[in-house]
Amino acid sequence: MRRPGRWVALGVIAILVAMFVHLLVTNDRFRWSFIFLEYQDGKRGVMFTEPVLEGLRGTILLTLTSMAIGIGLGVVIAIMRLSTNRILSSVAFVYTWFFRAVPRLVLAVLFGNLNILWERVGFGLPFGTQIGKLFGLDGFDGQFYSIKASDLLAGFVAGMLALGLSEAAYMAEIVRAGIQSIDPGQSEAAVALGMSRGKVLRRIVLPQAMRVIVPPTGNEIIAMVKDTSLVAFVPVTFELWFQLTQVSARTFVVLPVIVAALIWYLILCTVLMIAQFFVERHFSKGYGSAGKAKQRLRNIQAEQGGRFSGTGESG
Amino acid sequence: MTDEMVRADNVHKSFGSLEVLKGVDLAVRPGEVCCVLGPSGSGKSTFLRCINHLEKVNAGRIFVDGQLMGYRERGGKLHELGEKDVAKQRQSIGMVFQRFNLFPHMTVLQNVMEAPCRVKGENKSEVRDRALSLLERVGLGAKVDNYPAQLSGGQQQRVAIARALAMRPKLMLFDEPTSALDPELVGEVLDTMKGLAQDGMTMIVVTHEIGFAREVGDNLIFMDGGVVVEQGPPRDVISNPQHERTRAFLSKVL
Numbered sequence: 001m002r003r004p005g006r007w008v009a010l011g012v013i014a015i016l017v018a019m020f021v022h023l024l025v026t027n028d029r030f031r032w033s034f035i036f037l038e039y040q041d042g043k044r045g046v047m048f049t050e051p052v053l054e055g056l057r058g059t060i061l062l063t064l065t066s067m068a069i070g071i072g073l074g075v076v077i078a079i080m081r082l083s084t085n086r087i088l089s090s091v092a093f094v095y096t097w098f099f100r101a102v103p104r105l106v107l108a109v110l111f112g113n114l115n116i117l118w119e120r121v122g123f124g125l126p127f128g129t130q131i132g133k134l135f136g137l138d139g140f141d142g143q144f145y146s147i148k149a150s151d152l153l154a155g156f157v158a159g160m161l162a163l164g165l166s167e168a169a170y171m172a173e174i175v176r177a178g179i180q181s182i183d184p185g186q187s188e189a190a191v192a193l194g195m196s197r198g199k200v201l202r203r204i205v206l207p208q209a210m211r212v213i214v215p216p217t218g219n220e221i222i223a224m225v226k227d228t229s230l231v232a233f234v235p236v237t238f239e240l241w242f243q244l245t246q247v248s249a250r251t252f253v254v255l256p257v258i259v260a261a262l263i264w265y266l267i268l269c270t271v272l273m274i275a276q277f278f279v280e281r282h283f284s285k286g287y288g289s290a291g292k293a294k295q296r297l298r299n300i301q302a303e304q305g306g307r308f309s310g311t312g313e314s315g
Numbered sequence: 316m317t318d319e320m321v322r323a324d325n326v327h328k329s330f331g332s333l334e335v336l337k338g339v340d341l342a343v344r345p346g347e348v349c350c351v352l353g354p355s356g357s358g359k360s361t362f363l364r365c366i367n368h369l370e371k372v373n374a375g376r377i378f379v380d381g382q383l384m385g386y387r388e389r390g391g392k393l394h395e396l397g398e399k400d401v402a403k404q405r406q407s408i409g410m411v412f413q414r415f416n417l418f419p420h421m422t423v424l425q426n427v428m429e430a431p432c433r434v435k436g437e438n439k440s441e442v443r444d445r446a447l448s449l450l451e452r453v454g455l456g457a458k459v460d461n462y463p464a465q466l467s468g469g470q471q472q473r474v475a476i477a478r479a480l481a482m483r484p485k486l487m488l489f490d491e492p493t494s495a496l497d498p499e500l501v502g503e504v505l506d507t508m509k510g511l512a513q514d515g516m517t518m519i520v521v522t523h524e525i526g527f528a529r530e531v532g533d534n535l536i537f538m539d540g541g542v543v544v545e546q547g548p549p550r551d552v553i554s555n556p557q558h559e560r561t562r563a564f565l566s567k568v569l
Binding site for chain 2: 185186190192193194196204208285
């Protein structure tokens with residue numbers, strides 16, 4: 001045997017894996033049938049019951065909407081932060097400072113209680129009521145459209161805003177790093193061709209920055225899937241973890257429910273990681289190590305008079 | 316209206332307290348190839364970048380084809396033009412950089428088509444035909460679908476030239492186009508530029524290639540310390556420099 005260390009490691013790992021599988025299979029306290037098949041008479045396994053699936057939908061929806069807010073707003077804040085306009089960049093700085101400083105859990109509770117501040121929220125003239133009083137109009141409030149605060153700023157919307165606004169601060173930093181990683185020569189060349197600043201950003205800088213932005217954004221999305229469980233404190237009930245703990249509360253079964261949650265989170269993150277792989281591949285066009293390797297092979301091939309003729313198409 | 320493609324009057328430029336250009340004058344006629352020589356730090360690249368307003372001048376005026384670059388003159392005062400107007404002026408000035416600055420996420424063909432399509436909004440299939448013939452002209456007809464990273468430095472620089480030409484510029488600026496190239500790749504880029512000069516393109520070339528300046532240049536400018544020290548027909552300046560600093564520089568590079 002040439003590499004005994006490798007075989008020893010393999011043996012140790014094989015034994016550990018066998019022990020783990022043995023545990024999963026033989027320990028009936030996992031109650032697999034409770035998880036997968038039937039958790040009460042005539043009902044499906046806990047993973048697939050209606051409230052839990054509803055919670056799963058909520059978790060997915062919350063992840064998508066809060067990440068949409070986070071990415072959209074994050075790009076805007078990153079661009080503001082990099083602006084030469086001092087006021088814009090300070091506003092962006094204060095935003096990231098605030099939302100990175102406050103824990104998400106605290107934000108979630110805060111947003112769940114913000115509706116105490118106002119009775120109604122809506123669009124209208126700023127200081128509308130005061131302006132109305134100035135002109136002696138008592139009933140005037142300058143609102144064009146308004147909605148009861150407790151209807152809007154509660155539950156799902158409050159949770160979505162808390163997570164989305166917090167995420168925007170982190171995304172802003174990621175996007176800023178991405179933009180700053182691009183060689184200034186790129187925008188210079190684009191500007192010299194007569195492009196406007198907006199076009200340079202959209203066509204030249206951001207597409208290249210995506211290479212740097214996508215991997216940490218994948219991290220953020222995966223973290224967000226898990227952070228959605230914080231909105232239980234808003235409170236939002238339309239969410240996976242909350243629904244599963246409800247099952248525990250009803251049935252007094254704890255461990256299998258946790259395992260069910262674990263499996264769902266694993267499935268969600270696996271799907272996301274696969275998606276990330278394809279997105280990364282898309283944005284690495286022109287940088288691909290595959291392309292460079294092919295080129296190198298072609299050069300070797302040329303030097304050696306075509307000996308590696310089976311490799312790749314010719315240039 | 317004018318018989319000068321480029322006219323620079325008393326151009327000054329400072330970075331902070333460092334004065335890089337201390338009153339540069341220049342006149343380039345249409346179809347002329349003007350080579351700018353000088354030691355590094357002499358301000359030649361900065362001057363080139365002032366011509367298409369990549370750098371703002373602190374004093375003086377630069378005209379390209381009779382148009383004041385980057386500013387509007389009103390009542391004896393200069394007002395900087397808005398972003399759109401400056402961009403418009405730049406469309407007719409091609410620029411080639413030392414480090415190529417091709418867009419790495421686009422293929423060679425996309426690099427060349429980008430500006431005519433996105434900036435001028437020209438018809439895509441027309442631009443495509445033009446881009447293909449330009450790439451053919453710079454000898455890269457077979458590489459149109461490659462990405463820049465798959466090309467050699469010399470090939471990349473030739474794509475950069477084609478990219479600038481696709482905007483049909485009246486003037487081409489070259490900022491040390493061969494300085495980042497391996498010695499054996501310099502020739503192919505210089506040949507491309509020579510062809511361009513023979514076709515009558517007005518060119519300002521910042522370079523260290525004395526041979527190119529002598530052979531292709533109509534006029535040679537020697538800059539040092541932010542001023543034009545000497546200028547004239549390349550053969551005269553190179554073989555019989557009048558100024559001590561020119562002589563010292565040429566003796567080192569020849």
